[in-house]
Amino acid sequence: MRPQMRPRARSSAVVRALFAFATVVTLASLTAVVAHVVNTAAGLVAVGGPDASDRSPIPDSPVATSDQTGEGEVIASWTLLESLVRRRQIEREVSALLPEGTRLEFRSWLSLSFVTRGYSPNPLRTGIRGALIGSVWMVAIAVVVAVPTGVAAAIYLEEFCPRDLLRKAMRESVHLLAGVPSVVYGLIGLVLFVRFLGPLTSGAAFGATATRVPTGRTIVSAGLTLALLTLPRIVIAAEQAINAVEPRVRLAAFSVGATRWQVVRDHVLPQAGPEIGAAAILAIARAVGDAAIVIMVGASTVVIADPGPFAAFTALPVVAYQWAMRPDASYRGLASAALLVLLLLVVVLNAAAAVARSRARRTR
Amino acid sequence: MTHDVGSTNERTAILSAEDLGVAYDDIPAVSNVTVAFARGEVTALIGPAGSGKTSVLRALNRLHDLTPTARVHGSVRLHGKDVYDTDVDAFEVRRRVGMVFETPAPFPMSIYDNVAWGARMHARTLDLDAVVEQGLERAGLWDEVKDKLRQSALRLSAGQQQRLCIARTIAVDPDVILMDEVTAPLDPISTGKVEELILRLRQDYAIVLATHNVQQAGRLSDRVTFFLVDDNRTGRLIEWAETDSMFFAPRDARTEAYISGRAGSDLSTRGRTG
Numbered sequence: 352m353r354p355q356m357r358p359r360a361r362s363s364a365v366v367r368a369l370f371a372f373a374t375v376v377t378l379a380s381l382t383a384v385v386a387h388v389v390n391t392a393a394g395l396v397a398v399g400g401p402d403a404s405d406r407s408p409i410p411d412s413p414v415a416t417s418d419q420t421g422e423g424e425v426i427a428s429w430t431l432l433e434s435l436v437r438r439r440q441i442e443r444e445v446s447a448l449l450p451e452g453t454r455l456e457f458r459s460w461l462s463l464s465f466v467t468r469g470y471s472p473n474p475l476r477t478g479i480r481g482a483l484i485g486s487v488w489m490v491a492i493a494v495v496v497a498v499p500t501g502v503a504a505a506i507y508l509e510e511f512c513p514r515d516l517l518r519k520a521m522r523e524s525v526h527l528l529a530g531v532p533s534v535v536y537g538l539i540g541l542v543l544f545v546r547f548l549g550p551l552t553s554g555a556a557f558g559a560t561a562t563r564v565p566t567g568r569t570i571v572s573a574g575l576t577l578a579l580l581t582l583p584r585i586v587i588a589a590e591q592a593i594n595a596v597e598p599r600v601r602l603a604a605f606s607v608g609a610t611r612w613q614v615v616r617d618h619v620l621p622q623a624g625p626e627i628g629a630a631a632i633l634a635i636a637r638a639v640g641d642a643a644i645v646i647m648v649g650a651s652t653v654v655i656a657d658p659g660p661f662a663a664f665t666a667l668p669v670v671a672y673q674w675a676m677r678p679d680a681s682y683r684g685l686a687s688a689a690l691l692v693l694l695l696l697v698v699v700l701n702a703a704a705a706v707a708r709s710r711a712r713r714t715r
Numbered sequence: 716m717t718h719d720v721g722s723t724n725e726r727t728a729i730l731s732a733e734d735l736g737v738a739y740d741d742i743p744a745v746s747n748v749t750v751a752f753a754r755g756e757v758t759a760l761i762g763p764a765g766s767g768k769t770s771v772l773r774a775l776n777r778l779h780d781l782t783p784t785a786r787v788h789g790s791v792r793l794h795g796k797d798v799y800d801t802d803v804d805a806f807e808v809r810r811r812v813g814m815v816f817e818t819p820a821p822f823p824m825s826i827y828d829n830v831a832w833g834a835r836m837h838a839r840t841l842d843l844d845a846v847v848e849q850g851l852e853r854a855g856l857w858d859e860v861k862d863k864l865r866q867s868a869l870r871l872s873a874g875q876q877q878r879l880c881i882a883r884t885i886a887v888d889p890d891v892i893l894m895d896e897v898t899a900p901l902d903p904i905s906t907g908k909v910e911e912l913i914l915r916l917r918q919d920y921a922i923v924l925a926t927h928n929v930q931q932a933g934r935l936s937d938r939v940t941f942f943l944v945d946d947n948r949t950g951r952l953i954e955w956a957e958t959d960s961m962f963f964a965p966r967d968a969r970t971e972a973y974i975s976g977r978a979g980s981d982l983s984t985r986g987r988t989g
């Protein structure tokens with residue numbers, strides 16, 4: 352026995368080490384992403400006072416509050432880690448190299464006012480209000496449009512589709528659609544919702560335009576595009592959930608004379624519902640961070656007023672993208688803060704999905 | 716095939732099959748089945764595994780409609796009307812020809828709703844409380860569950876669940892009850908309770924009982940049909956006779972072999988109640 356055991360034990364140790372390594376890589380890369388975002392979302396900034404800066408671009412300055420005054424201009428910034436471990440050195444550098452009147456302050460780019468404030472050209476005073484509202488609108492539209500449509504399509508495919516061949520063909524194409532890159536959906540959104548259905552998506556048909564020149568580049572178009580992107584995933588998830596309903600319960604229901612619709616309504620949907628809800632939320636959470644479709648549909652760079660459904664709009668990933676592309680140090684902090692808000696939104700959506708899942712398990 | 720009991724039985728039959736066959740993916744699983752079921756009688760379907768008992772039962776209430784690969788041939792008449800005619804509503808057929816399955820399959824709902832669900836569906840105005848009580852009473856379950864009607868049916872024991880499934884079937888007022896190995900997964904005491912129940916229900920329904928258990932067929936049935944697979948692996952009805960004559964004087968040697976092989980000396984001790 353023993354001589355045989357040893358090589359097998361060795362190979363199993365190798366396999367185990369490989370799996371452990373893969374896990375470590377996964378965890379490390381996730382940690383790196385979060386750590387980087389957090390690291391750049393706060394830290395020391397050197398702010399040149401309003402008098403120290405000769406080209407002061409600040410427009411009005413209403414009520415000033417201590418460290419969030421928004422006075423001045425960011426001359427240099429340091430990451431959270433640097434700020435914590437090299438504070439002395441940074442202080443020395445600032446007093447030695449930067450002009451007189453430069454303040455060194457600790458700044459968290461993510462703050463309540465960052466979330467509640469609208470756009471400002473001054474990085475110290477700008478916020479993501481418009482982008483956040485845009486993203487929340489898009490999620491809401493996607494939920495309202497994609498979930499019922501996806502569930503209905505899955506029910507049709509699983510319960511009513513008359514021919515097996517048709518069912519298979521449709522199932523295959525839905526799987527294919529789920530793998531199509533989001534840019535393609537963005538293009539479809541642009542052609543279909545922005546251009547072709549422009550009169551509807553601009554709100555002109557309802558007399559509800561919010562822009563001076565009616566255009567289809569609105570939140571409705573973006574939300575519908577997001578719905579389109581998530582639809583195949585919702586159909587697939589709903590199909591799986593419907594299939595997971597115990598066949599004997601289904602047969603038993605038919606055996607007391609139930610129609611297909613009665614079986615779906617009273618047995619299939621209640622049992623599959625939470626699972627479908629959870630999968631739908633996850634699909635939408637995944638899509639809400641997608642910048643490509645929003646840019647294709649025509650997100651604006653700057654949104655001043657709170658956007659309504661027919662307004663020009665922007666969204667969190669777009670804002671984060673635009674800020675991250677700018678060379679100034681301050682905007683890197685802003686981009687990270689916007690990404691943190693986006694992450695938070697995704698975490699909230701995931702938590703909702705988890706709640707739905709646990710409900711599904713409890714009713715079983 | 717022998718139809719020695721045809722005469723009396725066919726005249727009072729509620730449900731009858733003529734030249735009935737079932738094929739899956741065009742491969743016949745069972746064919747040429749002619750049999751009839753009358754109210755007030757229990758008919759047992761016996762035969763080895765794979766001889767087509769379940770396939771026949773499911774053909775009787777059009778349950779094969781739900782299996783795309785299954786095809787049914789021949790005719791099934793309920794009160795003289797072919798249930799496979801195009802103008803017949805399969806859902807109504809299934810209400811009138813109820814079915815109870817091998818594995819208890821209560822709905823994941825309360826005990827009350829399990830019984831009420833089907834009844835509510837078919838008649839909205841009726842007094843559901845009364846229907847539920849009556850159904851549970853007739854299934855011999857009322858005393859055990861009357862204080863916990865709102866509790867989930869999944870918390871009942873397997874035997875109670877199976878009787879609940881019978882209550883649920885009764886609640887939609889069927890004429891025929893098909894039972895497919897309904898005691899197979901149950902312990903002896905639960906089995907005994909279900910058997911008593913079958914004998915009590917016998918007078919009001921035509922009961923068709925597929926079973927592996929020859930002794931059970933002997934205890935419960937008035938007539939027996941015996942199925943066997945032929946050389947082409949297709950199930951055939953070998954013999955259809957009154958239980959006593961089948962057990963004591965089987966016409967076919969294969970029937971005798973099956974009954975004596977399975978039942979052994981227990982045959983002599985079987986006692987019919989009800």
Ligand SMILES: Nc1ncnc2c1ncn2[C@@H]1O[C@H](COP(=O)(O)OP(=O)(O)OP(=O)(O)O)[C@@H](O)[C@H]1O
Nearest residue numbers: 739744763764765766767768769770771782784950
């Ligand atoms: N859904 C199906 N698809 C394909 N073949 C099937 C299907 N259901 C049953 N069969 C086949 O049909 C034949 C008869 O099966 P059936 O279940 O009717 O027999 P049975 O007498 O009820 O057997 P058991 O005593 O094991 O329950 C078997 O060969 C079985 O493999």
Ligand SMILES: [Mg+2]
Nearest residue numbers: 768769770895
């Ligand atoms: Mg069977």
